[in-house]
Amino acid sequence: MAHEHDHDHDHEHDDEHNDPLADEQAVEEARAEAEADARRRLALAQIRQYPDSALRLVAHEVTEFDDDLRRLVERMIALMHDAKGIGLAATQVGVLRRLFVFEPDDGGPRAIVNPTVVERAKETENDEEGCLSLQGVRVPVDRVKNLTLEGKDENGVDVRLELDVQASRVAQHEIDHLDGVLIIDRTDDEHRKEALATLRPRVVLR
Numbered sequence: 350m351a352h353e354h355d356h357d358h359d360h361e362h363d364d365e366h367n368d369p370l371a372d373e374q375a376v377e378e379a380r381a382e383a384e385a386d387a388r389r390r391l392a393l394a395q396i397r398q399y400p401d402s403a404l405r406l407v408a409h410e411v412t413e414f415d416d417d418l419r420r421l422v423e424r425m426i427a428l429m430h431d432a433k434g435i436g437l438a439a440t441q442v443g444v445l446r447r448l449f450v451f452e453p454d455d456g457g458p459r460a461i462v463n464p465t466v467v468e469r470a471k472e473t474e475n476d477e478e479g480c481l482s483l484q485g486v487r488v489p490v491d492r493v494k495n496l497t498l499e500g501k502d503e504n505g506v507d508v509r510l511e512l513d514v515q516a517s518r519v520a521q522h523e524i525d526h527l528d529g530v531l532i533i534d535r536t537d538d539e540h541r542k543e544a545l546a547t548l549r550p551r552v553v554l555r
Contacts, residue, residue: 392431396441399483399548408440408447408527411462414505422460422503425450429458434481436519438526441482449523453516461500461508464524468497474514478522478532486544488536492518
């Protein structure tokens with residue numbers, strides 16, 4: 350379905366047909382879009398895809414907060430951004446450490462190491478979720494609406510976050526990854542079958 354303002358653009362292009370500046374801008378936009386698409390494909394190629402066995406492994410507690418950990422966090426944030434994701438767990442890049450990255454608010458990306466849910470709301474909400482490791486799949490999943498998360502950042506500093514609906518959902522999704530649990534395990538039978546049918550033909554990432 351087209352956006353309502355698409356027709357306006359048609360008239361704009363008629364007026365700008367002989368405008369070199371407009372042509373140059375269109376070329377730049379197309380180049381930027383192509384570069385973003387290439388970065389996304391490259392990022393997804395570095396993220397473990399179902400049925401990779403790493404996605405079913407349980408991550409280990411992090412005990413050393415060193416440069417190696419900080420480099421891992423930087424790499425995961427870059428991959429999350431390039432893949433157009435909103436969260437990424439270490440197991441998704443084949444690293445069995447209990448940490449994930451996400452953007453809970455406008456303050457930018459955060460790393461949560463050894464995350465623990467210390468408080469959770471009783472109220473739940475059912476909504477669709479996708480996953481960078483299950484391309485082409487979106488299934489409904491029940492999650493608690495709000496929770497409080499504790500852990501440490503990549504420098505070993507204590508962190509406590511009170512998360513609202515969206516950030517809470519992302520955190521629960523990523524913690525599941527650290528326990529080897531996927532969204533297809535959390536959804537109903539019908540959607541699980543549909544998801545598996547979508548995933549089954551995927552031999553290589555295209």
